[in-house]
Structures are given as C-alpha cells and as structure tokens.
Amino acid sequence: MDRIPILKMGEYLLVTVQVDMHDRLAMTLQEDLAERIVKARARAVLIDISALEVVDSFIGRMLGSIAAIARVLDAETVVVGMRPAVAITLVELGLALPGVRTALNVEKGMEILRRSLGQSEGNGNGAAAEAVAPPSEADAER
C-alpha cells in the first residue's frame, strides 16, 4: 500500500491506521493530511489507531507532528481507539504523547471536537491558532 486513505466527513477528516507505518508511508500521510486540511477546509482530524497492537516511538512522534501540523493549519487532532496495552507501553517508554488529545473511540472524539469547536466559535477566545488563520466566511458555504 502506498498511502493511507483520508475520509472527509463534514468538517472532520478521519484516518484509520491499520498497517505498520514505515518512514515513507508516514511522510506521505503527513503531506496528504496537510493538503486535505487546506483543500477540505477541515476543522479537525481524527486518527483511529484501534488496529495497532504496538505503538513505538516512531509512530508516537508521527502522531505528535501530525497534531502540530494540523494545529498551525487551524485544525484540531484527536487520536482515538488506543488499546489499553498500547497506553501502558507508551507511558513505560516515556512517550505520553504530549500535545496530542485522545478519546476512547471515534464517537467520543467527535463529541470532544463538537464541544471544543463549538466553544471556540461561540466566545471567540478559544484557539490561539485563530490569530494565524481566522475563521473565514468560506466556512459558511458548507
């Protein structure tokens, strides 16, 4: 497989990671995601890792940098579906995924996003990223 599919669902992008990530696949995913966030005017990225039995430092770093890239493009990232064993291993390895939000499953992740995106629209002081890319009128198109 040469690339991981990115599904657009309204304002969210959904990525299901099912295979072991190697260097090039991870790079492609980052580039594809950055492009899709801009093209689809996405507000958030959901990354499902429920299929992964092992999350090593490479994947940990990749998740962190995807979240960072999304943030500067004014999109939030939520990693969902982490297995309990993966959470234990990650912390034991000293990889607590700083800067990455997590949720139990896709539904909970969407709930978090709805709340946090709704809030930052409501009072307008939520996201620091807004200074970089203010909510445009184009959002109203959809």
Place this chain on the structure above:
Amino acid sequence: MDRIPILKMGEYLLVTVQVDMHDRLAMTLQEDLAERIVKARARAVLIDISALEVVDSFIGRMLGSIAAIARVLDAETVVVGMRPAVAITLVELGLALPGVRTALNVEKGMEILRRSLGQSEGNGNGAAAEAVAPPSEADAER
C-alpha cells in the same frame, strides 16, 4: 494484521479496507460486522475501498455477502470510494456487484443512507427487511 477495525458512528458502522483481503481476514470481517451490527443496533454499514487498487472476484463476492448478511440483520450497506479503474475492471470481469449499493465517497454514502433510512421510517413501506426485524423502541435510546 488479524482484523479490520470497525468504527461506530451513531447508527452507522464504518469499515476502511486498506489491505489485501485473504480468506481468513474476510471471514473475520464478516463475523465481526455481523456481531457489531447486532450489538451496536446499527442501521447501516459503510465500506470504504478507496485504498484498493485492485478488486478481484474474491473481494467482489465478499462485499456481496457482507451486504446480504447486513440486510438480514436489517442494516443497509453502501460501498464507497471505488476508484474509476476498479469500476472498469469489475465490469470487464462481469462483476457488477449486484445487490450492493455504491456511492462516490463517505459523505455521499451517508447522505444516501440518511435519505433511505429516513424514508423507511417515515412511510413504513420502504424496507422488506422490516418484516424480519421491525424497528424496535430500543432505537430511541440513542
């Protein structure tokens, strides 16, 4: 990988097929899906095959039988994201996926489902499957 993850999103289940299906993986997916449809009281299954560059007769049959299993469990199935080349090959092979609904992408698939599920609720004469499993009060829980 031993199984393909099934994501629950409200009344829908979403499956993203990214790897080549072999016999056992396909069997596991069918069993998992049947179980999840019942457990999650799902009304529909969306299968994204945008990552597949080749869909052979084996996968074609699998999609057909998943749709048939879902139907007897009172859930609809929509296959989304088929590549143009795949569509051409399928028809050339004489596999026009009878009994399987398709849509361009996940969003369009959900639109189709919203319409058709809304309709069958509205006038009550939509789905033949309703005779087997009438819409239960349990649906109102969610």
